[in-house]
Ligand code: SF4
């Protein structure tokens with residue numbers, strides 16, 4: 040990990056010094072363990088702030104929207120797909136970007152680690168190739184990274200960036216034999232009442248803080264529908280129906296665009312798995328329109344094209 | 356849209372989509388009858404109904 044960090048720093052310094060980019064977007068070590076933060080570097084001397092390990096689960100594409108300068112940006116598989124989505128939605132131009140691709144081996148699920156140590160306070164985390172070690176007052180434990188991956192990384196099929204100008208390191212092997220939508224299929228098997236109960240329970244604790252929306256690179260509308268008051272599209276209380284309406288609408292806004300980067304789930308203070316909404320849409324997009332978001336700069340997404348053989352069984 | 360709503364617990368048969376031209380009066384009548392029959396058969400809505408008492 041430290042080698043990759045060094046490489047990122049070197050590349051960022053070079054790009055900033057020779058004027059290829061005005062700003063470099065990467066991660067820096069967070070103020071608490073397992074929570075690395077996005078950082079924008081303008082001065083080559085600050086490039087040593089950059090950092091890389093398996094706690095870089097936020098989506099950097101969030102910081103591209105509407106920028107007019109030239110940007111260097113670090114991109115994992117899912118981040119690169121979000122960047123592609125940004126480009127085809129005209130939120131940024133490809134020629135403004137210098138994409139530094141980084142092959143990814145997944146991000147650590149900080150909640151699972153906290154559970155594993157019985158919620159004792161972790162003060163440090165270090166990583167080797169396939170294991171990581173957490174330290175706190177009076178304890179030190181080592182885990183296999185593969186057992187503590189974020190839910191989305193466990194089922195990720197595009198760990199290598201799809202679009203880049205330069206790649207750091209060799210591509211990693213993609214995960215084989217994964218069943219990407221087993222969770223969605225299990226819910227599909229439930230009865231209507233059970234589905235209803237499942238989703239009600241799922242969002243039961245939601246406090247409508249909108250951290251999930253803020254972390255999402257797709258949520259770039261100048262005024263989000265939840266913040267509008269004239270007209271007010273959705274109730275602002277934590278009434279279960281209002282909350283469900285928020286989650287349903289947020290998910291629909293991501294239909295055919297979500298790359299399952301997991302940023303929303305990562306940031307939720309209540310530990311809600313709101314990916315269950317977007318994942319159903321991702322599955323439908325894939326099943327009905329053979330579409331996975333962010334894989335191609337030339338193809339248009341299913342929701343902005345019409346084909347006479349589009350799925351329309353639901354229309355009478 | 357229908358798929359996600361039904362995935363999250365809306366009864367199949369509650370939500371209907373149709374494409375009817377302003378010239379298709381008979382189709383409109385037919386679809387309206389079908390929809391109202393299907394929805395009546397399901398009974399009162401339980402999903403996404405806001406009841407004041409649920410918020411404390
Ligand atoms: S979803 Fe894939 S590319 Fe994205 S962080 Fe997880 S393993 Fe890496």
Ligand code: SF4
Pocket residue numbers: 244245246247248249250251252306307308309310311313
């Ligand atoms: S981050 Fe969690 S608690 Fe906040 S609005 Fe999203 S789901 Fe609700």
